[in-house]
Amino acid sequence: MTPADGDRLATWLEDLGLAAHLGEAGLPTFTRDPSGLAVWTEPDRLDELDRLLHSVGSEPEHAVPVGLVVLARQARLRTELLASPWFTYDTLAEVRGASVDATRYAVHKAAQTHRLLVVPVEERTIVPAFQLLPDGELRPDLAPVLEPLLAARMDPWRAWAWLTQPAALTLGQAPERAVTDPDLTDLVLHAAVRLAETLSRDSTSRQDR
Template sequence: MTQHDGDRLASWLDGLGLADQLAEAGLPTFTRDADGHAVWSEPDRLEELDALLHSVGDDPEHAVPVGLVVLARQARLRTELTATPWHTYETLAEVRGTSVDATRFAVHKAASEHRLLVVPLEERSVVPAFQLGADGELRPELAPVLAPLLASRMDPWRAWVWLTQPAALTLGEAPERLAATDPELARTAAERLAERL
């Protein structure tokens, strides 16, 4: 592939907002030199990469690499979720008015019993705040929604996304919100999702 082809491929991926997902997908990555040209990590794999990325869809020339789109969406949602309130053991202990050790024990016990969503974030565990009341305890209406998801060993990030984003199984409403108004539908949706995993 020529420099022009490498630049074209890089610009296409930039335009789709997918350049940052290449490494996670195990594909060659690129940076830009001082002149703005793409410098690929594995230039000998560019033809293979180009063919792979354009292999999906009816029109291979304009096909969108679905796997990278999914990775990009997941990265965007993770960024959005980490911008919402969540607790460390220390901040949750403060809300609950207990010691950090007691809070850590309670969180681990609740998580092991599928009663609390705990998510790994940058080498620590965090507790998304949407599932808690003002006292730092689990919102009672969420227990029947969380249980099937956590028992199915659903990825914690995927669970956090599903619970807080509009979902088809909950008629376009975020399941954690629906749990307050229609707990039966929220529970049923969670059970159906868990069965698919």
């Protein structure tokens, strides 16, 4: 692939908003030199990269790299989730009026018993606020929803999204809000259990391969 071809490939990825996700997908990345030309980290892999990115669909020349689209969507969702309220050990300790050590212990214990969702962010652990009462204690109405999902080892980011994003199943409400509606409580609990069962089956299937 010529430098001009590599530049066109880079421009295509930029136009799709996917260039920033190449490294996360384990693919060659690029920067722009002072003249604006794309400089790839592994230019010898560009033919392979081009084939890979255009390998989906019946018309490869018009294909969109689905894997990168998924990564980009996940990145946007994580940004949205991190824009919602959450606590660190320190800030949760302030709300609870407890020491940081006592709060850390309580969080770990609740997480181990599948009653609290904790999410790793870089080198720290955060606690999404939706699952807590104003005084920082656990919402008892969420425990039956959290327990099957967390026991099934659902990815924390996916669990956070599933619980807090509006869903057609719950009439456009987020499951964590719908569970407070007596008309929807059983539906949310059933959905959580079924999802947990699916996760467990998928995990077992992967282990058996």
